[in-house]
Amino acid sequence: MVDHFPFYLALVLAIVLLIMVANKIRVAYPVLLVVAGLAISFIPGIPELHIDPELVFVIFLPPLLYDAAWAISWKELWRWRRIISSFAFVVVFLTAMSVAFVANAFIPGFTLALGFLLGGIVSPPDAVSASAILRFVNVPKRVSSILEGESLLNDASSLIIFRFALIAIATGQFIWYHAALNFGWMLIGGVGAGLLIGLVFMEIHKYLPTDANMDIILTIVTPYFMYIGAEEIHGSGVLAVVSGGLLLSNRRHHFLRSASRLRGVNVWGSLVFVLNGIVFLMIGLDLPEIMEGLRQEGISFSGAVGYGLLITVVLIVVRILSGYGAVITTLIARNFIAVADARHPGYKAPFIIGWTGMRGVVSLAAALSIPLEISKGVAFPHRNLVLFITFVVILVTLLLQGLTLPWLIRKVNLPTYDDFPPEEEAENFLRKELAKQSLEHLNTNYAGVLDKHLFLQQMADKWTVKSSDGVDPAMPEATKTIYLEILNRQRQWLLDKNHKDAHFDEDIIRKYLYEIDIEEEKLRLL
Template sequence: MLEDFPFYLGLIVAIVFLIMLAEKIRVAYPVLLVLFGLAISLIPGIPPVHINPELIFIIFLPPLLYEASWAISGKELWRWRRIIGSFAFVVVFLTALSVAFVANHFIPGFSLALGFLLGGIVSPPDAVSAGAILKFVKVPKRMSSILEGESLLNDASSLIIFRFALIAVATGQFIWADATLTFFWMLTGGVGIGLAVGWIFMTVHKYLPTDTNTDMALSIVTPYVMYIAAEEAHTSGVLAVVSGGLLLSSKRYLFLSSSSRLRGINVWESLCFVLNGLVFTLIGLDLPEITSGLGDVSVSAAIGYGLLITAVLIFGRILSAYGAVITTLIARNFITVADRRNPGMKVPFVLGWTGMRGVVSLAAALSIPVQLADGSPFPQRNLILFITFVVILVTLLLQGLTLPYVIKKIGLPDVDHPDPEQDEENAIRREMAGHALLHLQNKYSEQLERQPFLRQLAAKWADKSQLRVEEDLAKEVKDVYLDILNQQRNWLLQKNLAEETLDEEIIRKQLKYLDLEEEKLLFI
């Protein structure tokens, strides 16, 4: 392992340059990284790469899910909960069912249980790929929120299907009563353990004398504790990380200092940057090992099976997207839905075309045991691995490269935010400045008369001019300014909750600005 260290070090450097290249040529970096891994795997003398599925599940998955749960808007997640829930659970199940019947009918030696196993593996779209692509094109906020919310939950639902199918293949039977109880425990237990661990860490952050460094160390440990605790309890580690991450994200302003919040953004962005780069490169690097295990099945036949399953996934997701819209249009006559407007025929197609597969699918396929309990080889394991690789590669290349063009060609209006983002941001700033000025004048009128710095603040909020900070500020002035910053922070949080269609990204920008203002006081 030590002699291969320079290779892996060079791999990280190459990943950094490829991601920069992807930004320059405006291509989603997972596409370039998979092709890069595929290319160097064919070079003679390259050290063989064996991907341990436990490495991906334990090392990679918890932090990536945790960071995503902090980045997503909880308000948007709740607003679009019905369609997110339908895509994350109902569509994943229907996709696995479709793959099971197609594989059973067209692939020799595939039973329905094996088909469900394959369906559970390839059913969840990859959030990282979609997110990387959507950076280059503007899509309505509701669509990005739905995709982000779906990606947080579909990994859990697909892995639950995968586990049930694995038991059915290994034992040759499927007991519905046991499966129902297990499914209920995996859902409730995963969420419960995630919330409990999140509450414990939040209490530690809040009541123990932590500083920025210890906050960062605790934040990195948190998703691993959530995941491992849930898995040890035989429930869903994915749901534990997601639910715990959402809890801590929503309470971040109660237990983290401004320094820790600002440092956390940089730490987590850098950590996930490296993890995402490595995992997509490893997907390509693993091809020789996958191909060598095909045995009696020819490579051309295996590629054909992979393309067949890919077609089922693509068309199935598009049909599901249209089905979800039709269901919503019918349901709005009987129940209150998040939006009663007809989204048209363009939005479902784009939503259906965002079904790139990635790391979770590969990790699940690799986690299939080599042998059954009786010592016999696990049926079709190598073919399932190869089909999974083909699905990942084709969806990344076909959908990943064409999605920006499809979005630009179709043109999706943002009905929730018709005004430019800068206009919305400026309006929020004006309202926030007016709120701060009113608070300063009403509560600190006496200090306002005798402190020049506070008069500068009042002038700044009155005419939106830039403030020149004096070198030395009295403690009284700092206390007043901190109180005003907290008032502005609370006002922003309340406004975000009160206005359903307000873009939370704008609110978060202003909250970050307030954290930066608070940081400045440490050096004055």
């Protein structure tokens, strides 16, 4: 490890440079990192990289999921809950089942159980790839919300399928009621563990004398406690991190100070940046080990590539058909229940959602976690072929769909939906309402002493005429106290607005909450 330390440092530097290049040429960085990893793996003398699946599941996955849970809007997640749930659970199961039957029919030696194992591995699309690509194009908010929400949950459902298939292969039997009970416990135990541990850490933040540095460290260790705690009771670690992360994200303004929130944004941004870069580079670097396993199994390279391409086609077709299936289901369901949008969505958005099916590191980690032996002396059937097919699926979907998705989005010209007011209109409304709330608070509570606080007079003038002022004079403590009250009132009004108005973009609300945090920190330095 120490001997290769300069190599690992060079990889981190390469990740930074490659992502800079990706941003420059407007290509999703996961695509460039995987290709670069492939190229680096063929350089003579490069240390052989062995990916420990536990390294990915325990070290990389919890913080990446936790960060995604903090970034997503709970309001949007709830609004589109039916289609998100259908893609995260129903579509994942249908995809795994389709892969199982195709693999059983066309790949020699593949049983249905082994096919379901492969299906569970390759069924979940990768969240990082889709979000990295969507940065370069404009898509309706509903499309990005559905993709983000699906990505939070599909890893859990696919890994559950993977575990049950693994048990069926190892034991040679599948007892459905045992599987149903285990499935229920994984859901309930995972969500319960995540919420319980989240509540414990919330109380730690609220009642112990922490500062910003301690708060940030606590947020970093929180997802690990959630994941490991749920796995220890045989629940879903993924669901634990997602549920606990959503809970803490929506309560962040009740237990974290403004300084902790502001500094945490920068720390978590850097942490997730490095982790995402490493895992995608590792995918490419792992090819020599996968190729060696394929040679040991005695399977031709061309045949293995053909199997990988066949499974890739199945994945793409099933996901696109599922996109249109979700539309048909919604159109039928609107006659019986209230749906998020009863209008016909057209054919463009479902196709785009169907095309965003790039696979990533969770699939590779699941494949690598397949044991070498079923029992002592009995090798796991076709383990190396499953690994290679998974690698082909990841590579082809990243290159094919990842490189064509931005062009496709521009080409189909997605319709504009009236889910939210236009951004400029929304921001004008928030500025006016925040100024109104601030003036109302001043006039109600401090009308008699307002002339004694020069700073507050200037702020009142600015809120009234919406004009900027010059350099502020030194601020007395009494003035600071009043201004902090106003900032807290603004923050509470924004939180209430976000909670009560389902058709107001939460991203814009969060932008103004962030600005209030900055203003509060500036105030503390005066």
